[in-house]
Amino acid sequence: MTTHRNLLIAGSDVPAASGRTTADVNPFTGEVFATVAAAGPEDVVAAVAAADSAFAGWAAVSPFARRKILLDAADLLEERADQAVELMAGEAGGTSRWARFNVFLAANVLREAAAAVTAPLGEVLAAQEEGALGLAVREPLGVVAAFAPWNAPLILGTRAFAAPIAAGNTVVLKPSEDAPLASGLFLADVLRDAGLPAGVLNVVTNDPADAAEVAEALIADPRVRVVNFTGSTGVGRIIGTHAARHLKPAVLELGGKxxxxxxxxxxxxxxxxxxxxxxxxxxxxxxxxxxxxxxxxxxxxxxxxxxxxxxxxxxxxxxxxxxxxxxxxxxxxxxxxxxxxxxxxxxxxxxxxxxxxxxxxxxxxxxxxxxxxxxxxxxxxxxxxxxxxxxxxxxxxxxxxxxxxxxxxxxxxxxxxxxxxxxxxxxxxxxxxxxxNDQSVGDEPQAPFGGVKSSGYGRFGGRWGVEAFTATRWITLATEHAHYPF
Missing domain, CATH: 3.40.309.10 (Aldehyde Dehydrogenase; Chain A, domain 2)
Known part of the structure; x- marks a missing residue:
């Protein structure tokens, strides 16, 4: 019997507003592996609204509580390794070796994000005025539009939301049409079961024919404050252009030669x-x-x-x-x-x-x-x-x-x-x-990961991931009354 999955919005599994679905095909057999809801722009609006509504509460959750959820999610992901192997083979043709490596690294991405929750997030600055204290404080940006590819679905799906959530943001995740379960809904289930509050991570799946419309609606929504995309250079240019048009920062990890x-x-x-x-x-x-x-x-x-x-x-x-x-x-x-x-x-x-x-x-x-x-x-x-x-x-x-x-x-x-x-x-x-003295493939969650030139900009990993999804604010505290010229 073919699996069917709906969208995840505000903690609930809901069908697309249009009622449409789309097939998730096994590349080895050519048969339908699963079906998922095919979202449209109206579903994007609902998902962003859920993330926006959850933002203030999630940002106020203590760092230690956020860290525990991420650590518990890492353990749960490892416990579900056999399910992950089945999903990666059925959706994207991933071998068992590759799938189990995905589980290993994705779990460690969650653990590294958990460690970053309590990393120093600001500096004390020298102040011009005597008796004043200056602070540079890093704070979450709000709703993150995240795009996950199919090729390393657990690793890159997790990377799409782990650091943003650790920093106190909320996320709307659009997983790849070729791996909507492994790069999106399966991971969201893990986080939900680990105790992540409703609305912090929302997942919007779509039919391939609607990908451009759904992506543009997500980036254009004024409540979305930053864009996180991993994928091909060609699509990355389009995503980066949309983000720039709406004056939103983006982290783009693109192709390589x-x-x-x-x-x-x-x-x-x-x-x-x-x-x-x-x-x-x-x-x-x-x-x-x-x-x-x-x-x-x-x-x-x-x-x-x-x-x-x-x-x-x-x-x-x-x-x-x-x-x-x-x-x-x-x-x-x-x-x-x-x-x-x-x-x-x-x-x-x-x-x-x-x-x-x-x-x-x-x-x-x-x-x-x-x-x-x-x-x-x-x-x-x-x-x-x-x-x-x-x-x-x-x-x-x-x-x-x-x-x-x-x-x-x-x-x-x-x-x-x-x-x-x-x-x-x-x-x-x-x-x-x-x-x-090694080959070109290597990824560790604590290291700055990203490219230059047409391979994108921005960095994932460790403190660099936290910096990518936070903004620096300047706050001053005057301990004595200032003197003004008039």
């Missing part, structure tokens, strides 16, 4: 394993995935031979099979998009070292190419699938130039046994994140 640099002093066993993970975890559908593996020419032949052999051995298939590494992409359409990128490159002279060919529904084989040139769409376009390009370089300067030759700037991995050399290169790579 990430490089994994393998220097000539790298440990080859480690480099092959690291690059394989960094490219192909979650079938390459991670904003931090390595689209490009840049290898020093002195080790390129041996590295490439070993890397291609390992990639060719990765198990493809049903995400419910615990041995599967390369599961389906989020949809058959996405697999066709990736196949078209590979075909375009091959038609223009690139060599496919392993993989390629027509996808099987939403399944696309792990693919490695070489000889990709700037006239090919794959050279600058984000693959967001199980595909990478191997390139060679002769000098460290060339490696840095290649890594920076993109409009994106999210993350980079530099594989080397020389930490000094790696750090020197890391300082020259124009990305928000660099991992030395």
């Amino acid at each position: 990430n490089a994994i640099i393998v220097l000539d002093d790298a440990d080859l066993d480690h480099a092959v394993n690291a690059a394989t993970f960094g490219v192909f975890m979650n079938s390459g559908q991670i904003c931090m995935s390595g689209d490009r593996v840049l290898v020093h020419e002195r080790i390129a032949e041996e590295f490439t031979e070993r890397f291609v052999a390992k990639v060719a051995s990765l198990a493809h298939g049903d995400p419910a099979d615990p041995d599967t590494i390369i599961g389906p992409l989020v949809s058959a359409r996405s697999a066709q998009r990736v196949a078209a990128l590979v075909e375009d490159a091959r038609d223009k002279g690139a060599t496919v070292l392993t993989g390629g060919g027509e996808p099987d529904g939403a399944l696309h084989p792990a693919t490695v190419l070489t000889g990709v040139t700037p006239d090919m769409e794959l050279h600058y376009g984000e693959a967001f699938g199980p595909v990478c390009v191997v390139e060679t370089f002769a000098t460290d300067d060339e490696a840095v130039a290649r890594a920076n030759d993109t409009e994106h700037g999210l993350t980079c991995g530099i594989l080397t046994e020389n930490g000094t050399r790696g750090l020197r290169l890391a300082r020259r790579v124009r990305t928000g994140i660099v991992h030395v």
Whole structure:
């Protein structure tokens, strides 16, 4: 029997005002996994009203009570790991390994948000007037419009609301149409069961055809004070434009065209394993995935031979099979998009070292190419699938130039046994994140996470997450009467 879920507004599960629903399709089987309510602008208004009504009360809740709810939610999420695995496989084709990592990291995002609840939220300032005290106080902004993607639904769904709620804001969450349960309603259930008051977290699901209208209505509502979006660069430009039009700050974590640099002093066993993970975890559908593996020419032949052999051995298939590494992409359409990128490159002279060919529904084989040139769409376009390009370089300067030759700037991995050399290169790579002697995929909830250039702006994690969803106010206290000129 197919599951059906309604919207979550003011603590209650309610149908869309129009009565419409939309299908949530399993990408591996092509069958309907669940149905959800298909919200329209009138439902957005109701959800924002609920969040706005709950704001004053939630902001006044003691930090210690807010912290307990978040900590309890982290424990509950871990207890429901098996349910999360089922949801991620059924909605987005996530493998068991990827789903359990999502549970682990999402729980720690909640715990880090809980720790940030009682972090210092202000400063005492030097005052110009004698006997006066100046305070810079960080306070919650109000209602946060949050958008969560499908590819890491538990991690990024949790990140969409955890820091805002910890800081005393309330949230209207619009989860991805491709994972409305895992990136939205399932997480909201966890928070509700942990004791989160009604209206603090509201969830509005929608039909894909209504996504633009629902998003614009949410951002435009005058009661929404800040926008939080994780997703593609193309959609991020639209979200950022809407936010700017309404003079609302935004945190945008967008796409990447990430490089994994393998220097000539790298440990080859480690480099092959690291690059394989960094490219192909979650079938390459991670904003931090390595689209490009840049290898020093002195080790390129041996590295490439070993890397291609390992990639060719990765198990493809049903995400419910615990041995599967390369599961389906989020949809058959996405697999066709990736196949078209590979075909375009091959038609223009690139060599496919392993993989390629027509996808099987939403399944696309792990693919490695070489000889990709700037006239090919794959050279600058984000693959967001199980595909990478191997390139060679002769000098460290060339490696840095290649890594920076993109409009994106999210993350980079530099594989080397020389930490000094790696750090020197890391300082020259124009990305928000660099991992030395590791691959490009890495996320820790206490660290500042975000990109530069077309990979977005703003930071998640630790105190940076709290700062993104609070405003600094200046308050003075005069301990003696001032003297005025008239």
